[in-house]
Amino acid sequence: MKNNTFNGMTNKYLHLIFFILSITFCNLIYGQNAQVDSLLQLLEQSISETKKEKIHLKLSKVLERTDISKSKEYATLAQSSSNDSIKSEALNQIGRALFYQNNLDSAEVNFQQSIDILKKLGYQNQAASVGISLGAVQLRKGEYKNAVETLLTGAIYFESISDSMNMAKCYSNVSSAFGELGDSKKAIVFGEKALSIFIKKKMIPYQVITLPNLAGEFLKLGDTTMGKTYFMQAEELAKQRNDKFSLARIYNNLGNMYLETNTKKSEEYLLLALKYKNETRNNDGIAILYNNLGYLMLQKNDPEKAISYLKNALPHSSGTNIATTYNNLSDAYIQTKNYQSALKYTQLKNKVSDSISNIENQKAIAEISTKYETEKKEREILNLQNKNLQIDIExxxxxxxxxxxxxxxxxxxxxxxxxxxxxxxxxxxxxxxxxxxxxxxxxxxxxxxxxxxxxxxxxxxxxxxxxxxxxxxxxxxxxxxxxxxxxxxxxxxxxxxxxxxxxxxxxxxxxxxxxxxNHVTSMIDHGLIPAVNKVAERLKSTEKLNVEVTNIDLRQKIKTFIEIQLFRIIQELITNTIKHAKAKNVTIQFSEEEDLLNVVYEDDGIGFDINKLSQGIGFSNIKNRIEKINAVITYDSGFDNGTTVIINVPL
Structure with a gap:
C-alpha cells in the first residue's frame, strides 16, 4: 500500500509544474508596491472609461503573483468594456486568476472566450498565446489528448513566425504532458529545449518553473543527482526574486522527494510550501501538498493529523490524485481501527482506480495503434523504394x-x-x-x-x-x-x-x-548616459559628492527631445541633493523593460517628508518636464533614510 501511494505521488507531483502563463514583471516587492501606488493615482485622475479599463488591466497584471483575488477583481472591472480588444485581455487575466485558484472549468471558459474574440479581431498571435494557457488548463484536468493537440498546434504556429519564447512555453507544457503519460525521456527532451531558450533569453521566472519539472523527470528515471541539482538551482533563483509562488511548488516537490528517505527534511519542506501557499492565497497544487502531508503523518503514526490533512485535499483532488487520497484515508482509518470508514474509502478508491485503468487502457491501445501504423508506413516505403529501383526512369x-x-x-x-x-x-x-x-x-x-x-x-x-x-x-x-x-x-x-x-x-x-x-544640446551629442557621466565626473573631482552612473541594459536609441528633458530633470535632482540632502553618495541607474526607460535616482542624504513636498520652481520644472515626455515619476523618502526617485518613460 505504501509503494502504490508513493508511486502515485511521484507520477503526479509534476502536475504542479505546468508552464502556466506569461509573467509580466520581474521587479522586487518594493518596486511592485510603488508601481501599484502609481497606477492607483493615475486611476483617480482618469476621466476616460477606456483609460480606466486599461489601468484596471495593468493593476491585474501587477498583482497577479502576490494577490490573486485582487488581480481577478481588477480584471473583472475591465471585462464589461465595449472595446473587444480590452475585453479579450480581461477574460485572459480572469482565466489566469481562476487557474491559480484551481477553478479549472471556469478558467477554461474564460480562456476560450478570449481566444474567440481575438480570432474574430484577426489577432492570430495573441490568440495563439492565450492558447498556451488553455493547453495548461486541459493538461491540469487530465485531458491529455486535447492538451497535446492545443499545445503542438501553438508550437507549429510559433515556429513558423520564429517566436522562440512562445515556442519554449509550448515545449515546456508538452514536456509536462509526456511526464503525465509516463514518457520521461520525451519529457526531458522537450523540457531541456524549453530551458535552453529561457537561459539564452535570461528569463529567470520561466527557468524557475521549468527546472523543477525536469528535476522530477530525472527522479523518475532514477537519476537523483540531476534531480537534486535542478531542484537546488530552481530554489536559488526563486529566492533571488523572493518568488513565494514558485517556492511553494519547489518545496512541495522537495518534500515529496524526501518522503521515503528523510521524513524530518520532508516535513520541513512541506510545511514551508504550505506557509507560502497560504501567504499567496494560491490553491494551485494544494491537493498534492495536503496529500503529501497526510502520507507523512501516516509514516509518523499520527493518523488523526493525517486524516485532517487528507480531508483538506479532497475538495481539490481529481484523477489519480483523488485515488491516492482515498487510499491514504483508508490506511489512516485502519490505524485508528475505524474499519467501517476504511472500507468506505477503499471502495471509493477502487471505483476511481477502475475509471483510471480504463483511461490507461485507452492510452495503451492508442500507443500500440500508433506503433503499428508507423511500422506499416515503413514497410510501404521499403516496398516503394524496391519498386523505384526497377522503374527508375518512370x-x-x-x-x-x-x-x-x-x-x-x-x-x-x-x-x-x-x-x-x-x-x-x-x-x-x-x-x-x-x-x-x-x-x-x-x-x-x-x-x-x-x-x-x-x-x-x-x-x-x-x-x-x-x-x-x-x-x-x-x-x-x-x-x-x-x-x-x-x-x-x-x-x-x-x-x-x-x-x-x-x-x-x-x-x-x-x-x-x-x-x-546650460547648453545641454552640446552635452548630449553622444547620448544621455555619456552626458550624465560627464556631470558625475565633474562632481567627483570636487571630492564633496560621489556620483555613480550605471547602465544595466538600456539598448534603444532615445529621442533627443526626451534626452534633453531627462538630463534637465537629473540636473535638478542633483541640485536638490547638493542644496538640501547633505548626501555623500548618489547612484543613477538606467534600464529598459518592455519599451519603458527606467531611471532610478538614489542618494544617502537626510531625506524629506513627501507629504510636505515643496512646490518650488525646481519641483515644478520636474513635474512639467515629466508631463511633456508622458512619463511617470515616484518619490520615496524619509528622514535619515535618503531619497529614491523612480522615473518610467515610454520609448
Missing part, C-alpha cells in the same frame, strides 16, 4: 511532375494567404480606425493642455542657451583679454601675478563649466 518523370504540382500548389497557397491576410488586415484597420477616432478628442485636449507647458519649457531652454552663449562669448572673451593684460605684471611682481593668474584661470573654468551645463 520515377524521375513522376518526381518532376510532383515538383511542378507542389510548386503550383505553393504559389496558390501564397496567393490565397496574401488575399486572406489582406482582407483581415483591412478589417482590423477599419476597427482600429473607429477606436482612433474616439481617442482623437482625448488626444486633442491633452495636446492643448501641453501647449502652455511646451512654450514655458522651450522658453526656459532658449534662455539657458542664450545665457550660455553670452557667458562664453562675452565674459569668457573678456577674461581671456584680461589674462593678456596681466601678463605684463609678471616682471613687476611675480607673486601678485601668480595669484591673479590663478583666480583668472578658476573664473574662466567656472564660466566655461556654467556655459556647458
Amino acid at each position: 520515377r524521375r518523370q513522376n518526381r518532376n511532375l510532383l515538383y511542378i504540382a507542389i510548386g503550383l500548389i505553393f504559389i496558390g497557397l501564397i496567393s490565397a494567404y496574401g488575399f486572406i491576410k489582406n482582407s483581415r488586415k483591412k478589417r482590423v484597420i477599419a476597427e482600429q480606425q473607429k477606436e482612433l477616432e474616439q481617442q482623437k478628442v482625448e488626444k486633442l485636449l491633452k495636446e492643448q493642455e501641453l501647449v502652455g507647458i511646451d512654450a514655458m519649457l522651450d522658453g526656459q531652454e532658449k534662455e539657458r542657451q542664450r545665457i550660455a552663449q553670452d557667458l562664453h562669448d562675452s565674459l569668457g572673451g573678456k577674461l581671456s583679454a584680461l589674462k593678456l593684460f596681466v601678463e605684463n605684471m609678471k616682471e613687476k611682481d611675480e607673486v601678485l601675478y601668480e595669484k591673479i593668474k590663478s583666480v583668472l584661470d578658476d573664473s574662466y573654468n567656472d564660466v566655461r563649466n556654467i556655459s556647458h551645463q
Whole structure:
C-alpha cells in the first residue's frame, strides 16, 4: 500500500509544474508596491472609461503573483468594456486568476472566450498565446489528448513566425504532458529545449518553473543527482526574486522527494510550501501538498493529523490524485481501527482506480495503434523504394511532375494567404480606425493642455542657451583679454601675478563649466548616459559628492527631445541633493523593460517628508518636464533614510 501511494505521488507531483502563463514583471516587492501606488493615482485622475479599463488591466497584471483575488477583481472591472480588444485581455487575466485558484472549468471558459474574440479581431498571435494557457488548463484536468493537440498546434504556429519564447512555453507544457503519460525521456527532451531558450533569453521566472519539472523527470528515471541539482538551482533563483509562488511548488516537490528517505527534511519542506501557499492565497497544487502531508503523518503514526490533512485535499483532488487520497484515508482509518470508514474509502478508491485503468487502457491501445501504423508506413516505403529501383526512369518523370504540382500548389497557397491576410488586415484597420477616432478628442485636449507647458519649457531652454552663449562669448572673451593684460605684471611682481593668474584661470573654468551645463544640446551629442557621466565626473573631482552612473541594459536609441528633458530633470535632482540632502553618495541607474526607460535616482542624504513636498520652481520644472515626455515619476523618502526617485518613460 505504501509503494502504490508513493508511486502515485511521484507520477503526479509534476502536475504542479505546468508552464502556466506569461509573467509580466520581474521587479522586487518594493518596486511592485510603488508601481501599484502609481497606477492607483493615475486611476483617480482618469476621466476616460477606456483609460480606466486599461489601468484596471495593468493593476491585474501587477498583482497577479502576490494577490490573486485582487488581480481577478481588477480584471473583472475591465471585462464589461465595449472595446473587444480590452475585453479579450480581461477574460485572459480572469482565466489566469481562476487557474491559480484551481477553478479549472471556469478558467477554461474564460480562456476560450478570449481566444474567440481575438480570432474574430484577426489577432492570430495573441490568440495563439492565450492558447498556451488553455493547453495548461486541459493538461491540469487530465485531458491529455486535447492538451497535446492545443499545445503542438501553438508550437507549429510559433515556429513558423520564429517566436522562440512562445515556442519554449509550448515545449515546456508538452514536456509536462509526456511526464503525465509516463514518457520521461520525451519529457526531458522537450523540457531541456524549453530551458535552453529561457537561459539564452535570461528569463529567470520561466527557468524557475521549468527546472523543477525536469528535476522530477530525472527522479523518475532514477537519476537523483540531476534531480537534486535542478531542484537546488530552481530554489536559488526563486529566492533571488523572493518568488513565494514558485517556492511553494519547489518545496512541495522537495518534500515529496524526501518522503521515503528523510521524513524530518520532508516535513520541513512541506510545511514551508504550505506557509507560502497560504501567504499567496494560491490553491494551485494544494491537493498534492495536503496529500503529501497526510502520507507523512501516516509514516509518523499520527493518523488523526493525517486524516485532517487528507480531508483538506479532497475538495481539490481529481484523477489519480483523488485515488491516492482515498487510499491514504483508508490506511489512516485502519490505524485508528475505524474499519467501517476504511472500507468506505477503499471502495471509493477502487471505483476511481477502475475509471483510471480504463483511461490507461485507452492510452495503451492508442500507443500500440500508433506503433503499428508507423511500422506499416515503413514497410510501404521499403516496398516503394524496391519498386523505384526497377522503374527508375518512370520515377524521375513522376518526381518532376510532383515538383511542378507542389510548386503550383505553393504559389496558390501564397496567393490565397496574401488575399486572406489582406482582407483581415483591412478589417482590423477599419476597427482600429473607429477606436482612433474616439481617442482623437482625448488626444486633442491633452495636446492643448501641453501647449502652455511646451512654450514655458522651450522658453526656459532658449534662455539657458542664450545665457550660455553670452557667458562664453562675452565674459569668457573678456577674461581671456584680461589674462593678456596681466601678463605684463609678471616682471613687476611675480607673486601678485601668480595669484591673479590663478583666480583668472578658476573664473574662466567656472564660466566655461556654467556655459556647458546650460547648453545641454552640446552635452548630449553622444547620448544621455555619456552626458550624465560627464556631470558625475565633474562632481567627483570636487571630492564633496560621489556620483555613480550605471547602465544595466538600456539598448534603444532615445529621442533627443526626451534626452534633453531627462538630463534637465537629473540636473535638478542633483541640485536638490547638493542644496538640501547633505548626501555623500548618489547612484543613477538606467534600464529598459518592455519599451519603458527606467531611471532610478538614489542618494544617502537626510531625506524629506513627501507629504510636505515643496512646490518650488525646481519641483515644478520636474513635474512639467515629466508631463511633456508622458512619463511617470515616484518619490520615496524619509528622514535619515535618503531619497529614491523612480522615473518610467515610454520609448
